[in-house]
Amino acid sequence: xxxxxxxxxxxxxxxxxxxxxxxxxxxxxxxxxxxxxxxxxxxxxxxxxxxxxxxxxxxxxxxxxxxxxxxxxxxxxxxxxxxxxxxxxxxxxxxxxxxxxxxxxxxxxxxxxxxxxxxxxxxxxxxxxxxxxxxxxxxxxxxxxxxxxxxxxxxxxxxxxxxxxxxxxxxxxxxxxxxxxxxxxxxxxxxxxxxxxxxxxxxxxxxxx
Amino acid sequence: xxxxxxxxxxxxxxxxxxxxxxxxxxxxxxxxxxxxxxxxxxxxxxxxxxxxxxxxxxxxxxxxxxxxxxxxxxxxxxxxxxxxxxxxxxxxxxxxxxxxxxxxxxxxxxxxxxxxxxxxxxxxxxxxxxxxxxxxxxxxxxxxxxxxxxxxxxxxxxxxxxxxxxxxxxxxxxxxxxxxxxxxxxxxxxxxxxxxxxxxxxxxxxxxxxxxxxxxxx
Amino acid sequence: xxxxxxxxxxxxxxxxxxxxxxxxxxxxxxxxxxxxxxxxxxxxxxxxxxxxxxxxxxxxxxxxxxxxxxxxxxxxxxxxxxxxxxxxxxxxxxxxxxxxxxxxxxxxxxxxxxxxxxxxxxxxxxxxxxxxxxxxxxxxxxxxxxxxxxxxxxxxxxxxxxxxxxxxxxxxxxxxxxxxxxxxxxxxxxxxxxxxxxxxxxxxxxxxxxxxxxxxxxxxxxxxxxxxxx
Numbered sequence: 001x002x003x004x005x006x007x008x009x010x011x012x013x014x015x016x017x018x019x020x021x022x023x024x025x026x027x028x029x030x031x032x033x034x035x036x037x038x039x040x041x042x043x044x045x046x047x048x049x050x051x052x053x054x055x056x057x058x059x060x061x062x063x064x065x066x067x068x069x070x071x072x073x074x075x076x077x078x079x080x081x082x083x084x085x086x087x088x089x090x091x092x093x094x095x096x097x098x099x100x101x102x103x104x105x106x107x108x109x110x111x112x113x114x115x116x117x118x119x120x121x122x123x124x125x126x127x128x129x130x131x132x133x134x135x136x137x138x139x140x141x142x143x144x145x146x147x148x149x150x151x152x153x154x155x156x157x158x159x160x161x162x163x164x165x166x167x168x169x170x171x172x173x174x175x176x177x178x179x180x181x182x183x184x185x186x187x188x189x190x191x192x193x194x195x196x197x198x199x200x201x202x203x204x205x206x207x208x209x
Numbered sequence: 210x211x212x213x214x215x216x217x218x219x220x221x222x223x224x225x226x227x228x229x230x231x232x233x234x235x236x237x238x239x240x241x242x243x244x245x246x247x248x249x250x251x252x253x254x255x256x257x258x259x260x261x262x263x264x265x266x267x268x269x270x271x272x273x274x275x276x277x278x279x280x281x282x283x284x285x286x287x288x289x290x291x292x293x294x295x296x297x298x299x300x301x302x303x304x305x306x307x308x309x310x311x312x313x314x315x316x317x318x319x320x321x322x323x324x325x326x327x328x329x330x331x332x333x334x335x336x337x338x339x340x341x342x343x344x345x346x347x348x349x350x351x352x353x354x355x356x357x358x359x360x361x362x363x364x365x366x367x368x369x370x371x372x373x374x375x376x377x378x379x380x381x382x383x384x385x386x387x388x389x390x391x392x393x394x395x396x397x398x399x400x401x402x403x404x405x406x407x408x409x410x411x412x413x414x415x416x417x418x419x420x421x422x423x424x425x426x427x
Numbered sequence: 428x429x430x431x432x433x434x435x436x437x438x439x440x441x442x443x444x445x446x447x448x449x450x451x452x453x454x455x456x457x458x459x460x461x462x463x464x465x466x467x468x469x470x471x472x473x474x475x476x477x478x479x480x481x482x483x484x485x486x487x488x489x490x491x492x493x494x495x496x497x498x499x500x501x502x503x504x505x506x507x508x509x510x511x512x513x514x515x516x517x518x519x520x521x522x523x524x525x526x527x528x529x530x531x532x533x534x535x536x537x538x539x540x541x542x543x544x545x546x547x548x549x550x551x552x553x554x555x556x557x558x559x560x561x562x563x564x565x566x567x568x569x570x571x572x573x574x575x576x577x578x579x580x581x582x583x584x585x586x587x588x589x590x591x592x593x594x595x596x597x598x599x600x601x602x603x604x605x606x607x608x609x610x611x612x613x614x615x616x617x618x619x620x621x622x623x624x625x626x627x628x629x630x631x632x633x634x635x636x637x638x639x640x641x642x643x644x645x646x647x648x649x650x651x652x653x654x655x656x657x
Contacts, residue, residue, distance in 0.1 A: 367562060
């Protein structure tokens, strides 16, 4: 199992954001996670990508426990978050280079990736000049840089135009063909359904049957 | 580690205009100190070291806080930690970058000090060394506390509140050492002050590196 | 804090108060006046015990912070919270006592005595951490951060002491109301224990309050069974 979650629960203060979430994903599968705003999709992704810890339950991603083998999980996972993880004063190219450097990867992947997300023309412009859609594409490129075995995309379609939608679909199909496990949290249920092998519906932090 | 340093230097270079602004702030502070004391050249000269370091200390609250602005606006720091990057490496990268910045700032304020307070020394290399050591003492705990306060509401007030009592030994030693260079060192105590400063630096560079992970991770 | 002996802090406070009255009465009225410094020196009967206990309080807070970082058990965070406030109170009292002694003796309210100056620095440091606690709403983060800050500040204490001692040694002689001959030992010891009991009682009570608040913030509300909507 690429992702195995058992009774994951997480609260913020007195409110339970996730309650008793359990599911499994075989390697290479694509799962869509859907639900209204505030249903806990982002929280779930943050727990699985080890940004935050679960209060109860356990989970393993790519064969590693998220609590005890955090760094191993991080090495295996690439996470597209709500936050762009970008440095405003650096250029697109530099942002990717920084990520590559810190991940121990070579810098020659950077330009091809910028090409892929059609940002090559703006490679040397500061991110502060980018529109929301361009930042999203750049964050996408950052995710692809990491060559992860598990990719988690939190609202990948948000802020993108129709071309961008097509790009996301393309990339997900690509990843799937390479055996990468993909989780997609989204409101675009119709689009994602075409790509996904399975779906998880969340409502108020619980799995909705 | 090189990756971290490279990024820090790049970020600093990109925001170098801010450093200029902080320098002006520091210089203005030095000017205001002299207004506070009065146009008595002898008195000003005697306290010149104190003014220099107070000016640098006040300026440091600006640069230290600023150093985490870029990390927090889009949660870039979290992004790096997820790659995964070792928090200790990130800490030392940031602390070294802040150290260099503070040393440059201190060195830039020296001419201001010389002019305003008629306080100079021929032992420029020693002066630079003291500035570097003092800046290191500010940078180590400063970077840790800046990381903490960048994540909460009252960031501007809390950083100085936490940092200032802590760096008292570094401040005392730096002022004393600088003063000895400017006013003379008849009893040859400079060495002891430098040792004190170096010990403070060693302890805090080690301790803060150890604790940084707990401060930035959940 | 364990509540097996709920009345214990009150008992300690009561004993402490009685001892303090006794010790202070002895020190103020019965013990002979000191030869050189006269009546003013009597403040030592309160000052020295306060100083000893302050040191204990700081060490207690430091150890609680370290233990918390290792165990993540919130009762230690409650102890850090209590320890920070009680140490700050004792530090403040020390500074006041020091000033009261210094004015008639040296003519100034503050004479930069290394010990007292270190106390003042640590007072500000701890107050800063108390302020930090007030600005962080998230309980786990607050606990970790204040433990980290406490450790950093406590480690600094000896360094501050030495640096101020050095700094001051070139200008002034040592000046604290410390000279004690055996005739004075009894009231000193009585008061030391008195303040110890008072302090421990206060720390226990304060930690209890902190624990109760933490229990509200940290202990989870009941998890409704899966299948039921809350």
